[in-house]
Amino acid sequence: MVTAISYDPRQNLNVRNDHHQQNGVVVLEEIEGLIKFYNNGHIERPQIVPTVPPYSLPQELGVTAKDVILHNPTNLWSRIYLPNTLIPAKKLPLLVYFHGGGFCVGSAAWKCYHDFLANLTSKIGCVIMSVNYRLAPENRLPAAYDDGVHAITWLKNQALANSKEHNWWSSKCSFSNLFLSGDSAGANIAYHVATRLNSYNLKPLSLKGLILIQPFFGGESRIHSEKYSVQPPYSALNLPASDTYWRLALPVASNRDHPWCKPRLSYNIRLPSTLVCISETDLLKDRNLELCSALADAGIKVEKQVYKGVGHAFQILHNSPRSQPRTHDMTSHLKNFIHDHY
Secondary structure, eight states: OOOOOSSOGGGTOOBOOOOOEETTEEEEEEETTTEEEETTSOEEOOOOSOBOOTTOSOGGGOEEEEEEEEEGGGTEEEEEEEESOOOTTOOEEEEEEEOOSTTTSOOTTBHHHHHHHHHHIIIIIOEEEEEEOOOTTTTOTTHHHHHHHHHHHHHHHHHHHOOSTTHHHHTTEEEEEEEEEEETHHHHHHHHHHHHGGGSOOTTOOEEEEEEESOOOOOSSOOHHHHHOOOOTTOSOOHHHHHHHHHHHSOTTOOTTSTTTSOOOOTTOOOOEEEEEEETTOTTHHHHHHHHHHHHHTTOOEEEEEETTOOTTHHHHOOSTTHHHHHHHHHHHHHHHHHHOO
């Protein structure tokens, strides 16, 4: 069962440009309902999406979830999901997931992600580690990439240590069958973490696949779907909100041609087989299609799936009548990709 989140995303994406001043304090950037960034460094994030504890799952789903600290100094933690129905002696693939939110909002504890990933765990039959990385603008990029790499090195240490504390999940998964994934900004993080891992000795980990769901990339020059796609009022992403996220997330004084926003692929890039999930009415559609072509030109094995009639983050927000059947399709595609490369 997939549960819709209990808020109306139509309220979220009005970008305020009327910077009001009170006692010298000015709102520099704002996406209404989601984030305000003030000139004195203060940041407000209204809790528009409920956060839930790991144990808040229906028993019939058959999934156990627990929160685990990865790195105390940066408060890096993850939520780990394990299916309760296990085949004896069969190790499960391990999926590391990064949530979306424009690098600036979101949490592994958000109910929408908790429900989505618990369902994926149950339907796919895998262990999922959902990483709660640091957010911008307090921690601009590359902080989220650093956290992603730190999460992978933590996994490597668990594979080597075989600790009793983590035995409840680590003894059930195959560390040699690792997949990275995320949606929106989380897919951007998964991509950049995967490129960084080339310089690490991951053994006994082995990265088998990369799953990018509506990956959040951009550029200074607008392309067709950015200029002409008409976003419905309930859209999870529009162009002004996208631009605001990038201003808050990229290093100060950078623009959207920065390689973290607009990656420069070379023929010597090394990435595993990659699945790209694209939404037909998403303003990022053409960026995503461009990425597929660039990866293929660089010699990367790429699969793409386009979901008709739905927009950005449909599988998380369930904000259209077509969301549920398309989410079912996406789950099947992810399951097939993981088990084909397992």
